[in-house]
Amino acid sequence: MKVKIRPETQNDYECVSQVISAAFKNEPESNHDEEYLVERLRMTSNYVPDLALVAEVKDKIIGFILLIKINIVTDDQIIGALAMAPVCVLPKFQNKGIGEKLINEAHSRAEKNNYPAIVLVGHEDYYPRFGYKPMSDFNLKTTFNIPAKNCMAIELTPGSLSNIRGTVVYPKAFFD
Template sequence: MNIKIRQEQIIDYSVVDNLIKCAFGNVEESDHTEHQLVGRLRKSDAFIPELSLVAEVDEEKIVGHILLTKVKIVSENKSVISLGVAPLSVLPEFQKQGIGGILLREAHSRASRLGYDSAVLLGHKDYYTRFGYKKASDFNIEFPFDVPEECCMAIELFPGALDGVQGIVHYSDPFRI
């Protein structure tokens, strides 16, 4: 299977929205509004067009999408910009074929080239640790949600990027609706 990763374009929005609905359709932990979150994020100051990526196979069929947007890690005396991974979506019939990992690695690579040095996410500990994510608490980073600690994760895109960083992740307004 030939997989091509490219930046999402406006013309892709409806296809990507449907893809996200399908990807999360049978996920028990989902509220099934991830596509609406993506729509709100696209219109926000947190949106970075270069970090909204799609995976295409077989003559430009979009089968996956990832979005990284700006978040802040805030402590009493400083605020640091990081990226929030949300969501990572792959059509059910294309899952477990490595497409999510390819999207995640490419998003990390592009983010580091743009000057971002870390990312955070809420996700499955057995999946994301394969890509270098660690418990956010290992970095003294907390999330503003009541979820298991092992689901709150962070990654340094450059060694030492989170040295001296601590605090609570502050998501942009589109996450609070």
């Protein structure tokens, strides 16, 4: 199966919303707000068009990933980084490596744009295969009331999260 990964365009928004809704429909941990979260995030300065990617098969969008700008606030500095929110694939295309392709391409684009790290809230069994570790390994915390095992981070620049202690600050759109 040939999968094309490209940045989303405004013309893709409706289809992307349908993909997100279908992908999270039967997820028990979901609040089923993901498609609306993406809509809200697109309207913020945290949205980076080159880091909102779709996966296509035969010109049909079957997957989506979004990386947005966030800050990690320490006692003496603010570190600009990214958060993944969300990555999803239509159910009939899941378990075929499409999520992996989206994540790898998003990582590559983030590195090219000099982002030092990515954080996420997600399944503790899925993301470690891509190098994600618990945020606590980096002395990071978030303001979300979510189990620590689901809060993860990856250094795109080796050492970028070393020797810090900070709080991941998500944009207000996450809480609207």
